[in-house]
Amino acid sequence: MRTPPEARNETGGGDLTGYRIGDAYELIEPIGGGGTGTVWRARSLVQDEHVAVKLLREDLMAEPKAVNRFVQERAILLMLRHPHIVRVRDLVTVGTSLGLVMDLVEGGSLRDYLHEQGTLPPAEAAMLLAQVAEALAAAHKRGVVHRDLKPDNILLDRVDGRLHCRLTDFGIARILDTPSMTTPGALVGTANYVAPEAVYGGRPAPPADIYALGVVLFELTAGHPTYAGGPAWAILRRHVDESPRPVDGMPDAIWQVVQQCMDKRPGRRPSARDLAATLRTVARRVRDLPALPPHTVDNRPTTPGPPVPRPRPAPTRSRRAFCAAVLLALAALAVPAWNFLNRPGGEVGEARPGAHSTAAPAGGGSPSAVRPTARAVRSAGAATVGDASPAGPSGRAATEATEAWQDWECGDSYTWDLGHPAVVQPCHAVGTGRVRLVGHMKALPGIQADVTISLVDADTDELVAGPHLCAGLMFTDFAPSHDCGPFVDNPPRGHRYVVVQKWVYSGRSILPGGEVRGKEFAW
Structure with missing residues (x-):
C-alpha cells in the first residue's frame, strides 16, 4: 500500500496510484476521463473485487453546481436498478475531492x-x-x-x-x-x-x-x-x-x-x-x-x-415557393438582401435589416437609445454614417462629404463552438480624421443578445471609446445576422488600437456570452 502525501491528495495533481480511500478502496490505474473528472480502476478491500471510481476534478470542487450535480448523480443512480444501467455503490471523499464508486464495466464503450x-x-x-x-x-x-x-x-x-x-x-x-x-x-x-x-x-x-x-x-x-x-x-x-x-x-x-x-x-x-x-x-x-x-x-x-461536410439537401417545391414569396416581399419593401458572412470582402458600411446602432459623440461617451443605423451613402471615397457628432446634422453632413475612408478591415476571430453558437466579427475603417467601428453577429434562431462595441488601446487594453450598446438583438429565421454600428470615434493619435466586440445572451438566456477582438491598427 502507498499513501500519497497530503499535498497530492487532490485529483488534479500527483499520481494517485495505490492511494487508499479509507479502508474501503484502493486506486489502481486511471481508465478514462471526461469533462467532470477521471475514472479509475480500483479494488474493493472489503469484497476483494474491482470497481470503477469516478473522481470529480479538483478545480470543480469550488463550483457548487458541479458538486451538487455530482452528488445528484449518486442519488439518481441509487434510484435506478436495471440490468442495462451501471450500478452505483458508494459516494466517497478522496483527499479534497469526491468519488463515485460504480460497477466496473470491462468492455469499453x-x-x-x-x-x-x-x-x-x-x-x-x-x-x-x-x-x-x-x-x-x-x-x-x-x-x-x-x-x-x-x-x-x-x-x-x-x-x-x-x-x-x-x-x-x-x-x-x-x-x-x-x-x-x-x-x-x-x-x-x-x-x-x-x-x-x-x-x-x-x-x-x-x-x-x-x-x-x-x-x-x-x-x-x-x-x-x-x-x-x-x-x-x-x-x-x-x-x-x-x-x-x-x-x-x-x-x-x-x-x-x-x-x-x-x-x-x-x-x-x-x-x-x-x-x-x-x-x-x-x-x-x-x-x-x-x-x-x-x-x-x-x-x-x-x-x-x-467525416466530411455534406451539402444541404435541395429545397422542396413548397420550400422554394415559400422562399420565393419571402424574397418578393423583401424586394417590395426595398430591403437589401445582403449577408456579410457569405460575401468575402463585403462592404460593411451599409446597414442591414434589423441592424442596430447606439449613437455616441466622437471620442466615446455614454451611448444614447438604440435606434436603426442610417443607410450608408456610398460614393467615391465618401460615406454617411449614423453618428451624433457635436457639429450637428448640417456640420456632420459637410464633414462626411469631404472625409475619405479606407477600406474596412475585419478580424478573423470567429466563435462557433458549442459554448458560443454564434459567428462574430468586429471591423474598423480609418478616415482622414476619425475611425469607424462595426460588429457583425450571426446566431441560431431564437437567440437574443446585447452587443457592445468598444475601442481599446492595443498596448494597455484601456478603454478609449465606447462601449456602444446594441440591446436586444433578436436572431430569427428571417434575420439570422445583425450589425452593431457603425459608430464614429475620434481617438488620440499616435497609438495602436483594436475593436472589441462583446455580447451577453439576454431574454431566455442559453449561454453566458463571449468576446472577440478585431485586427490591431495604428492611428
Missing part, C-alpha cells in the same frame, strides 16, 4: 466498439439499442431524463458470450418536476445528439432521449451521426432546420425507426418502452443483412476516417 468495426450489422445495432431503450424506459418511469445519450455513455460487457449494454453518466440528468441543477434554459448535451427543442433551451423531457437514440441508431448503421461535419453551431441549426437522409443500402426497417425517433415534433416520437419492442422486432427482420460499408456524410462509401 459503444464508441470504442464502433471505431473498431466501422459500422455494425443492422440486427446487432437494433438489438444493442433495444437494451438501451429498456434502460431509458426504466429511467423515464422514475421521471429521470438522461440528457446526454451518445455512444460514449453506453458501456459494453459480455453476458453468456453476447454483448450487453450498460447506460452510464447520468451526471447531467434532470429529475422531472424538480428544480434543475443547471442554469434555467441552459443547453446541455453534445451537438450531434441534441434534440431540436433542446436547442432553444426547452425543458428536458423523455422525447429528447428518444431523439438522441435515433441519431445513435443511424450512426451505428452508417458510421457517422446524421448531421456530422462542421462547427457545433451549424450542427445545432441542422437539427432544427433539416431532416436526416438515409445512406445508400440502409434497410427500410432501420430507416423508419430513425425517422420516428427524430421527428421534429416531440409528441410524435415513440416511448422508450415501445421503441425497445420495435427494435427487437426490427432486429429479427434484418438479422441476415450484413453491415454497410462506412459512409461519409455525402453518402460515398469509404474506409473509416473523419
Whole structure:
C-alpha cells in the first residue's frame, strides 16, 4: 500500500496510484476521463473485487453546481436498478475531492466498439439499442431524463458470450418536476445528439432521449451521426432546420425507426418502452443483412476516417415557393438582401435589416437609445454614417462629404463552438480624421443578445471609446445576422488600437456570452 502525501491528495495533481480511500478502496490505474473528472480502476478491500471510481476534478470542487450535480448523480443512480444501467455503490471523499464508486464495466464503450468495426450489422445495432431503450424506459418511469445519450455513455460487457449494454453518466440528468441543477434554459448535451427543442433551451423531457437514440441508431448503421461535419453551431441549426437522409443500402426497417425517433415534433416520437419492442422486432427482420460499408456524410462509401461536410439537401417545391414569396416581399419593401458572412470582402458600411446602432459623440461617451443605423451613402471615397457628432446634422453632413475612408478591415476571430453558437466579427475603417467601428453577429434562431462595441488601446487594453450598446438583438429565421454600428470615434493619435466586440445572451438566456477582438491598427 502507498499513501500519497497530503499535498497530492487532490485529483488534479500527483499520481494517485495505490492511494487508499479509507479502508474501503484502493486506486489502481486511471481508465478514462471526461469533462467532470477521471475514472479509475480500483479494488474493493472489503469484497476483494474491482470497481470503477469516478473522481470529480479538483478545480470543480469550488463550483457548487458541479458538486451538487455530482452528488445528484449518486442519488439518481441509487434510484435506478436495471440490468442495462451501471450500478452505483458508494459516494466517497478522496483527499479534497469526491468519488463515485460504480460497477466496473470491462468492455469499453459503444464508441470504442464502433471505431473498431466501422459500422455494425443492422440486427446487432437494433438489438444493442433495444437494451438501451429498456434502460431509458426504466429511467423515464422514475421521471429521470438522461440528457446526454451518445455512444460514449453506453458501456459494453459480455453476458453468456453476447454483448450487453450498460447506460452510464447520468451526471447531467434532470429529475422531472424538480428544480434543475443547471442554469434555467441552459443547453446541455453534445451537438450531434441534441434534440431540436433542446436547442432553444426547452425543458428536458423523455422525447429528447428518444431523439438522441435515433441519431445513435443511424450512426451505428452508417458510421457517422446524421448531421456530422462542421462547427457545433451549424450542427445545432441542422437539427432544427433539416431532416436526416438515409445512406445508400440502409434497410427500410432501420430507416423508419430513425425517422420516428427524430421527428421534429416531440409528441410524435415513440416511448422508450415501445421503441425497445420495435427494435427487437426490427432486429429479427434484418438479422441476415450484413453491415454497410462506412459512409461519409455525402453518402460515398469509404474506409473509416473523419467525416466530411455534406451539402444541404435541395429545397422542396413548397420550400422554394415559400422562399420565393419571402424574397418578393423583401424586394417590395426595398430591403437589401445582403449577408456579410457569405460575401468575402463585403462592404460593411451599409446597414442591414434589423441592424442596430447606439449613437455616441466622437471620442466615446455614454451611448444614447438604440435606434436603426442610417443607410450608408456610398460614393467615391465618401460615406454617411449614423453618428451624433457635436457639429450637428448640417456640420456632420459637410464633414462626411469631404472625409475619405479606407477600406474596412475585419478580424478573423470567429466563435462557433458549442459554448458560443454564434459567428462574430468586429471591423474598423480609418478616415482622414476619425475611425469607424462595426460588429457583425450571426446566431441560431431564437437567440437574443446585447452587443457592445468598444475601442481599446492595443498596448494597455484601456478603454478609449465606447462601449456602444446594441440591446436586444433578436436572431430569427428571417434575420439570422445583425450589425452593431457603425459608430464614429475620434481617438488620440499616435497609438495602436483594436475593436472589441462583446455580447451577453439576454431574454431566455442559453449561454453566458463571449468576446472577440478585431485586427490591431495604428492611428
